[in-house]
Amino acid sequence: MLKIVREIPRLIAPDDRRRIAWLLPLMIGASSSDVIMVLGASAFLKAIAHPERYFATFGIGYLSPSGAGITMALGMLVMVLLSNAVSVFATHRLSQFGFRQQTFLSEGVLGSILRRPYPWFLHQNTAVLKQHALVETGRVVQAQVVLSLQIAARALGALTIVAYLLWEEPVVTTALGISLSTFYYLLFTSLRRTMRTYGERRAAADRQRSHIAHEALLGVKEIKLHALESSVLKRFHEPNVEMASALTIQSTMTRIGKPALEVVGVTGLVLIVVFFLATGRPLDGVLVLIGSYAVAAYRLLPTVQQGFAWLMRLQAEAAAARIVLSHIDAPLPTLTGAEPVTLEHEIALEGVRFTYPQTEQPVLEGIDVHIPRGTWVALVGSTGSGKTTLVDLIMGLLQPDEGCVRIDDRRLQDLADAAAWQTHIGYVPQSLFMSDTTVAGNIAFGQDVPDMDLVRAVARMACVADFVETELPQGYDTPIGERGMRLSGGQRQRLGIARSLYRKPELLVLDEATSALDNRTEAAVVDALRENFASTTVIMIAHRLSTTRYCDQILVLERGKIIARGSYDDLLETSAYFRTLVEASNEAPAVREAPAEPDASDTVSPVLLEELGDL
Structure with missing residues (x-):
């Protein structure tokens, strides 16, 4: 008492x-x-x-x-x-x-x-x-x-x-x-x-x-x-x-x-x-x-x-x-005070091992990866192979039990370093979070007053501007409902991509971020990203393996280990496991569909690109 x-x-x-x-x-x-x-x-x-x-x-x-x-x-x-x-x-x-x-x-x-x-x-x-x-x-x-x-x-x-x-x-x-x-x-x-x-x-x-x-x-x-x-x-x-x-x-x-x-x-x-x-x-x-x-x-x-x-x-x-x-009374980590973390050369994981709390079996073990700045990397593998965990380690959401994660020469040793690094990351998750607010409010999520020029620019890069500006009654001021329930899956994904680009990320993580898009729209989005964010490093988690054709390097994971790595064509020749994944996805391995030319309303004009660079 x-x-x-x-x-x-x-x-x-x-x-x-x-x-x-x-x-x-x-x-x-x-x-x-x-x-x-x-x-x-x-x-x-x-x-x-x-x-x-x-x-x-x-x-x-x-x-x-x-x-x-x-x-x-x-x-x-x-x-x-x-x-x-x-x-x-x-x-x-x-x-x-x-x-x-x-x-x-x-x-x-x-x-x-x-x-x-x-x-x-x-x-x-x-x-x-x-x-x-x-x-x-x-x-x-x-x-x-x-x-x-x-x-x-x-x-x-x-x-x-x-x-x-x-x-x-x-x-x-x-x-x-x-x-x-x-x-x-x-x-x-x-x-x-x-x-x-x-x-x-x-x-x-x-x-x-x-x-x-x-x-x-x-x-x-x-x-x-x-x-x-x-x-x-x-x-x-x-x-x-x-x-x-x-x-x-x-x-x-x-x-x-x-x-x-x-x-x-x-x-x-x-x-x-x-x-x-x-x-x-x-x-x-x-x-x-x-x-x-x-x-x-x-x-x-x-x-x-x-x-x-x-x-x-x-x-x-x-x-x-x-x-x-x-x-x-909970002991909370210090998330401030760390020196800024920027990506100039590469992201590296060296000897990384990780086990989730309350479990005994490692989810990842012996991970050594070097990702040069500006490259596109895909992570593929069966469910439970460790793809999402690997991405969470790179983003600083998890800390490895052994080994380290480096951004250039800076090791992410604690949560303060991770917090400094996370300000440079754009993330589009598989289960996309949408706030019960307007289109602009979701793209500029976390900002009280959105920069509308930047909102429109990234919406065009994500190939969602035409839909917003011509089909929604209030354009960017249209409420989208709780969890974006008034939108289709593809529309939500494109808004999520636009949101991730709004902060001009140095690292863009796409976790099944184009799974609800058709091939034409996906190709248009990828082309816009490559053209306008050439120096941005992109990491994709993909089950639809046609998406990985756009990547410079593919990492194949199985049971927490990287069992193969290389380009799409190289892996088709050298990795039987990768060929099995491709066959299981019912995709023709040797045929790459040429990206269709996007609609004029969804292309990014040179003037708009110049404005984006000045923002």
């Missing part, structure tokens, strides 16, 4: 910690208004019970009894209005502070996730990570920051009210305090473990719900084609019911303190009346004291109940707090 409380300051943004210095006094002022209201109510009741004694004391003895009573009542009303106005203002400021912390935490968790090394993501579920950044942070802030500040502020007011009651009636107040404290302690200890258990069950069920919903939305096409809606809903139902059950138990336990306190409080007041009557105390004094206790209880009850709810919420959200803090 104390460990959870000690973690609270770490959940508050450093810049906002000093804001507590003025937020707490404001909230204490709101709580103090409760004290003033209790004192005022007690004075009002005493004055009504004994007007001849108290009206003169309050300076209104010159008024008639009815006038003095009305004056006291109006004063009491004004006090209530001011008390609640201060309380509303303090609540507004606290809510503002709480949501600022939620913003800080969600950005901190997402930032921690994004800065993790790439291999870490290979063992994560994106739906769960999204839930950590967006959902769990909100639950933690409400339970451990907002409620904690509310309790801290109300505690002073509550203690002041208790001190006043002790001054008025020490024996009765002490007896009530001990009874209520004992009752709440026993209630809390009996429910604490259950709350923590159901908090963990809630978190687990919520993760499963997010996972299923995320998969369902990603695979909606297949789900509809195979009429799997009912099956998905059935899978979703179980964790959904589990979460509802856990939340029901949590909610009930959090609120159980209020009715229990009311029972104990009313019982206590009845016992007080019986005690005073049995000891012969005057009835009017008993009524005044009971009234004071009633008003005090009215103001104390929310504080006591809120304190109990806070303790319960801390237990319930302990699992969420652990998740959030695990991201905040």
Whole structure:
């Protein structure tokens, strides 16, 4: 319990910690208004019970009894209005502070996730990570920051009210305090473990719900084609019911303190009346004291109940707090401070061996490759031969277990070097990511204001300009939908190629980047790349082996090793395995289709090339 409380300051943004210095006094002022209201109510009741004694004391003895009573009542009303106005203002400021912390935490968790090394993501579920950044942070802030500040502020007011009651009636107040404290302690200890258990069950069920919903939305096409809606809903139902059950138990336990306190409080007041009557105390004094206790209880009850709810919420959200803090505390690599990395001569892999975490068999072993600047290299091989892993090593996403990756004479020894190198890489993956924004926004992905001249230039090189400018209603400002679902596979691939060219890369990696293009379009794209990016090094992963005819060198991989290398024609003569791949792809080995002349709208004019060079 104390460990959870000690973690609270770490959940508050450093810049906002000093804001507590003025937020707490404001909230204490709101709580103090409760004290003033209790004192005022007690004075009002005493004055009504004994007007001849108290009206003169309050300076209104010159008024008639009815006038003095009305004056006291109006004063009491004004006090209530001011008390609640201060309380509303303090609540507004606290809510503002709480949501600022939620913003800080969600950005901190997402930032921690994004800065993790790439291999870490290979063992994560994106739906769960999204839930950590967006959902769990909100639950933690409400339970451990907002409620904690509310309790801290109300505690002073509550203690002041208790001190006043002790001054008025020490024996009765002490007896009530001990009874209520004992009752709440026993209630809390009996429910604490259950709350923590159901908090963990809630978190687990919520993760499963997010996972299923995320998969369902990603695979909606297949789900509809195979009429799997009912099956998905059935899978979703179980964790959904589990979460509802856990939340029901949590909610009930959090609120159980209020009715229990009311029972104990009313019982206590009845016992007080019986005690005073049995000891012969005057009835009017008993009524005044009971009234004071009633008003005090009215103001104390929310504080006591809120304190109990806070303790319960801390237990319930302990699992969420652990998740959030695990991201905040994660050791993150330094991605800045490295010297710039540029490609002048060659990319080299020397004696590279790599094994994925949690596996024993190396994915790559004994890799020695030298790729001169400006050459085109194709990686071919069966599925699982290590092609993508080899590319990830070259791009600095993975670090070799043995050997090294060099850019000229610069070894990519850590993630800071890799980050400096990655700014010079253009990448078109097999499963292309498309943002739910405009065509221009996707080509200039990551930039708030796209350079439209450059956007148009690279769109023409990727042979997608004619489609965008003539067929889309808003041209480059046309939204393409989530994951580019309003576009065909070939259109998405060409936009991906345009995006990779937008940053003028020194290394261009094409992972099955032309698989959805017809031969004419593919030839036009390749010709545009060779003409306009002659000094750019291109690495292609290809299953359609006709694409590899454009390459200066082909590396044939099998079971993590390079078993052959050479040009397309050389490998047809020297590598039986390569011939097998060509035959399996049903391609005529000796015939190369001449690239068809692209449409005029998709060619790159000399003027445009000159503009691109100046950008």
